[in-house]
Amino acid sequence: MKKVLGTIVAVVVLMACGSGEGKKEATATAATETKAVAAAPKPLSENPDYQKGLALVAGSDCLTCHKTSEKLIGPAYKDVAAKYEATESNIKMLASKVIKGGSGVWGAIPMTPHPQIKVEDAEAMVKYVLLLKK
Ligand code: HEC
Numbered sequence: 001m002k003k004v005l006g007t008i009v010a011v012v013v014l015m016a017c018g019s020g021e022g023k024k025e026a027t028a029t030a031a032t033e034t035k036a037v038a039a040a041p042k043p044l045s046e047n048p049d050y051q052k053g054l055a056l057v058a059g060s061d062c063l064t065c066h067k068t069s070e071k072l073i074g075p076a077y078k079d080v081a082a083k084y085e086a087t088e089s090n091i092k093m094l095a096s097k098v099i100k101g102g103s104g105v106w107g108a109i110p111m112t113p114h115p116q117i118k119v120e121d122a123e124a125m126v127k128y129v130l131l132l133k134k
Contacts, residue, residue, distance in 0.1 A: 044131060053128020056121050060114065068132060075106040081133035091130070095122035 044050050057063065065073040084090045099122050103110030114122070 047131065049124070049127045050131050053124045053126070053131070056125050057128060060117065060125070061112075062125065065111070073109055074111055077129045077132045081130045084130060086127065086130040091123050091126050094126040094129075095119060098122040098125060 066075070066077055069076050069078045071079070080094075084094065096119075097111065099114055099117055099119065101111050101113030117125075
């Protein structure tokens with residue numbers, strides 16, 4: 001018996017046997033996306049105080065003497081807003097000036113009185129004015 005020594009090419013096929021370990025797919029728990037709507041400041045135009053006050057101011061004679069950002073006969077509303085904090089006492093004080101008239105704070109020209117305006121409406125107007133600060 002002749003032993004034929006053939007070159008035995010041992011091809012080692014490494015079979016990558018996946019170790020039967022079933023990978024537990026970490027089911028990406030879709031973190032409930034509670035989009036915390038960050039307290040983003042709403043645009044001024046959506047503020048009810050702004051809307052109400054603007055309507056009252058526009059319906060009265062205020063804009064013949066006041067502009068939002070420029071001095072006319074009276075101070076610019078933006079400047080008034082910058083001067084006063086929107087506190088209750090400031091709102092009341094300024095509302096009473098709108099009704100009774102005022103002078104001496106911004107210059108020599110007085111603001112005409114508006115006795116026909118209700119306190120409540122004058123306060124709404126002032127709230128609007130004080131919202132105009134940048
Ligand atoms: C005839 C012109 C005129 C009209 C009309 C007028 N204002 Fe004035 N307003 C002025 C003047 C002038 C001043 C500055 C008075 C001062 O120096 O104290 C002023 C001041 C103000 C101030 C600031 C007061 C202070 O003490 O700082 C507010 C708020 C204001 N006006 C709101 C209004 C509103 C609201 C209306 C409409 C209802 C109005 N104004 C209508 C002329 C006017």
